[in-house]
Amino acid sequence: xxxxxxxxxxxxxxxxxxxxxxxxxxxxxxxxxxxxxxxxxxxxxxxxxxxxxxxxxxxxxxxxxxxxxxxxxxxxxxxxxxxxxxxxxxxxxxxxxxxxxxxxxxxxxxxxxxxxxxxxxxxxxxxxxxxxxxxxxxxxxxxxxxxxxxxxxxxxxxxxxxxxxxxxxxxxxxxxxxxxxxxxxxxxxxxxxxxxxxxxxxxxxxxxxxxxxxxxxxxxxxxxxxxxxxxxxxxxxxxxxxxxxxxxxxxxxxxxxxxxxxxxxxxxxxxxxxxxxxxxxxxxxxxxxxxxxxxxxxxxxxxxxxxxxxxxxxxxxxxxxxxxxxxxxxxxxxxxxxxxxxxxxxxxxxxxxxxxxxxxxxxxxxxxxxxxxxxx
RNA sequence: GGAGAGGUAGCGAAGUGGCUAAACGCGGUUGACUGUAACUCAAUUCCUUCGGGUUCGGCAGUUCGAAUCUGCCCCUCUCCA
Numbered sequence: 001x002x003x004x005x006x007x008x009x010x011x012x013x014x015x016x017x018x019x020x021x022x023x024x025x026x027x028x029x030x031x032x033x034x035x036x037x038x039x040x041x042x043x044x045x046x047x048x049x050x051x052x053x054x055x056x057x058x059x060x061x062x063x064x065x066x067x068x069x070x071x072x073x074x075x076x077x078x079x080x081x082x083x084x085x086x087x088x089x090x091x092x093x094x095x096x097x098x099x100x101x102x103x104x105x106x107x108x109x110x111x112x113x114x115x116x117x118x119x120x121x122x123x124x125x126x127x128x129x130x131x132x133x134x135x136x137x138x139x140x141x142x143x144x145x146x147x148x149x150x151x152x153x154x155x156x157x158x159x160x161x162x163x164x165x166x167x168x169x170x171x172x173x174x175x176x177x178x179x180x181x182x183x184x185x186x187x188x189x190x191x192x193x194x195x196x197x198x199x200x201x202x203x204x205x206x207x208x209x210x211x212x213x214x215x216x217x218x219x220x221x222x223x224x225x226x227x228x229x230x231x232x233x234x235x236x237x238x239x240x241x242x243x244x245x246x247x248x249x250x251x252x253x254x255x256x257x258x259x260x261x262x263x264x265x266x267x268x269x270x271x272x273x274x275x276x277x278x279x280x281x282x283x284x285x286x287x288x289x290x291x292x293x294x295x296x297x298x299x300x301x302x303x304x305x306x307x308x309x310x311x312x313x314x315x316x317x318x319x320x321x322x323x324x325x326x327x328x329x330x331x332x333x334x335x336x337x338x339x340x341x342x343x344x345x346x347x348x349x350x351x352x353x354x355x356x357x358x359x360x361x362x363x364x365x366x367x368x369x370x371x372x373x374x375x376x
Numbered sequence: 377g378g379a380g381a382g383g384u385a386g387c388g389a390a391g392u393g394g395c396u397a398a399a400c401g402c403g404g405u406u407g408a409c410u411g412u413a414a415c416u417c418a419a420u421u422c423c424u425u426c427g428g429g430u431u432c433g434g435c436a437g438u439u440c441g442a443a444u445c446u447g448c449c450c451c452u453c454u455c456c457a
Contacts, residue, residue, distance in 0.1 A: 039412050060411075098411045119413040150411075189411090220410040248411040255410075271410045278409065278416070293405070323415090331415055 004142065004185040004212055006031075006244040006265070013356040016236070016263035017349070022058075022244055024090040024142040025183050026082060029057030031244065031265035032349055034256065034342040035092065036273060039065050041075070041085045043339075044273055045332040048087035054308060054340040055347065057090065058143070060268050063135050064096035064127070068120055072138035080140030092143035092268070095132045095174075097189070098249070101150035101221070109149060111166065129170040130177040133186070137179045144178075145215065146171040148189040153221045160193045164202045167191050175209060185212040187246060190235040193218055194227050199234035213244040216264070220249045228255065232262045253282060253345060257362040260349050267346075272338030277331045279323045282341045284368060288316075290334065295320045308340035309333070 008020040020031045036043045036051065039062040043051060051059060061081055066072060078084035081091055100107055100114045107116035113128030132147035148167045151160055171188045178186050188206035192198030206214060216235045219228045232247060239245055244265045250256065251269020259267060272282065279291040283303035288295075290302070298316040306312075310319070310333040322330035345365070352361035 037412065044412080045415085062412080065412085092411095094411045099413090101411090103413070145411080148411095215411080217411070246411090251410050269410050270412045270414090274412065274414065274416085275409060277414080280409080289407080291406085326415065328415070 003183050006213065006242060008242060010354050012353045012358040015261045015358050017260050017353045017358040018263060018265070019350050019353045020244070020265060022090075022265070024058075024185070026088060026090040026142050027057075029090060030350060032256075032260045032346050032353075033057045033266055034251065034339075034346050035060055035266060035268040036339050037268055037270045038085075039270075040069070041066060041081055043335070044277065045328060045335050046273075046339075048085065048089070050309075050332075050336055051087070051339075052089070054336055055343045056339060057343075058092055058266070059087070059089065061091060061093050061139065061141060062096070062099070063093050063132055063139065063145075064099040066093075066139055067096070067127075067135045068118060068125075072135045075140070076138040082140070090143070091141040093136050093139050093141040093145065094248075095136065095145040095147040096127050097132075097145065097148040097217070098150050100127070101152070109166075111169075113147075114149075129174040133174045133177045134179070137184065140180075141184065143185045143187060143213065145187055146174045146189050146211075148191060148217055150218055150221065151191060151193060153193060153218070153223045155193055157195055157198075160191075160195055160198055164191050164198050168202065168205045171206060171211075172209060175211070187211055187213040187215050189215040189217040189248070190239070191218045192231075192234070194223065194231060196230075196234045199231060200238050203235050203238035207238065207240060211243070213246060214239050215246040215248050217248045219247065220255070220269075225255065225258075229258050229262065232259060232264065236263045251342065253342075254366055256342065256345065257349070257365060260346075260353075261358060261362055272342055273335045276334035276338045279330070279334070281334055282338050284341075286368070290316060290319050290323050290330075292320075302334075302337055303341070306337060306340060306344070308337050310337040310340075 003025040005023050006020055008018055010019045022029050022031055035058040036056055037060045041061050043059060066075055075081050075084050082088060103116055103119055107114055113126055115126050118125050129147040136144040147170050149163050151163045188211040190202045192202045216232055219231055236245060245263060246266035247259045247264045249269055250259060250267050251271035256267050279289055281288045281290060281302055284305040295316040300316060301311040302316055302319060303311050314333060319330060352358045
């Protein structure tokens, strides 16, 4: 596909970390990068202009959610999701596979696809690999995902083996169903849980199908960090060097750094925006819960080292006030900050990689004052 | 001056003899959150040296036992003069 390709620019000499450019029909973005999640064609509380300001490269949207509302035909009629939401940058849609996992109540996974209940009205829905791709073709994102099963953790080897095999068949079916390979890059998703041979099998089989990019799925589903890092190692080992690797659903500071060190190029996560709405912030001095009484009279910036709109213009005391009063501006400003924080983290990471000092950069960030090992 | 209603934890509000240290909501405090059913959810909220102590306007009673029953007092609100 001409409109989409990955161009590796540098390999850290002492780790598997690398930098590159991801070329998409809606622009070129540098990797490793963090992608904010905008499930319903909006990153909650932010405008596309806000996202541009914080240096966001790619944003996500979601097949399942847009399929239900407003419906893929509306998005298609609008001219695609970017036009629909007045955003002109690169986008990626998740396939709905994760919803099969997160809306796990009363779902039935069969070879044809998954039957499950709508979270909106309880009606019975059916999503298949073909249907997911068909919807994603209409939504029109630059990068689309294979319809996969995100298996629970822990799962037995037997369960995982069946799931991996089925997800591979679904990947093949989705590839065949894909109507717009010229302007939408379809990624395959490596599964296999904590099992090395299954991760390997999943990766190798996907590579045979030749996707323009590969995702690592089934992480951040309850396993401990060390297990997750092993899952990444198992998968990446068998993925081609010249294709982008996307670690799905990972957005804590330590996990992003560990992922980059292992050769991951793309991350997405709801964490920064969700915890922002709940009053928690990632900062250079560690985790800050803006609700705390400690900040009642604190007229300093949220993060003294941050260059975002929130930290440049507002104080902790004011942000605490806004949050306590349930003012939407708190959600907006804290979301801007958290996203900027992670994007800045990846920007710094890219510089470190280019200077072949990624591991020491990682160690330095993780040992920063206030970082208490709780994830960020 | 007359008639009526009422005073319960920071606030609002249940409770009308024991299962009530007192429902529920708000407010307060703390925590969680990882391909978004999430401006959500959880814990905690009289004092405590964790043994216990002191509460339901105040005081005095009835009772084995009172926020709940009786008497007096204080205060608030509504209506009529």
